[in-house]
Amino acid sequence: MPKTDESMLSELFELIASIENAEDCRLLFDDLCTVNEIEQMAQRVRAAKLLIDGKTYNQVIEETDISSATLSRVSRCVRHGKGYSRFLQ
Numbered sequence: 001m002p003k004t005d006e007s008m009l010s011e012l013f014e015l016i017a018s019i020e021n022a023e024d025c026r027l028l029f030d031d032l033c034t035v036n037e038i039e040q041m042a043q044r045v046r047a048a049k050l051l052i053d054g055k056t057y058n059q060v061i062e063e064t065d066i067s068s069a070t071l072s073r074v075s076r077c078v079r080h081g082k083g084y085s086r087f088l089q
Contacts, residue, residue, distance in 0.1 A: 048084040
């Protein structure tokens with residue numbers, strides 16, 4: 001698979017940043033992603049929120065049905081990343 005160049009990534013992020021409301025966001029993501037991809041992103045956001053709220057791994061898995069491997073990545077991003085902590089606090 002060819003590597004995505006920086007200009008394409010910039011176009012994507014600029015497009016997402018231009019969204020003005022939740023309904024427009026839904027319309028774009030419905031075109032941009034599969035239903036499964038959207039559901040997985042939603043699951044990760046919910047898991048991050050629950051971790052920030054102090055829930056245990058087991059509680060998060062029970063509520064979201066997220067895999068332990070994905071939850072581990074989300075947890076690492078909550079602790080050391082920049083996005084979740086900026087937007088979900």
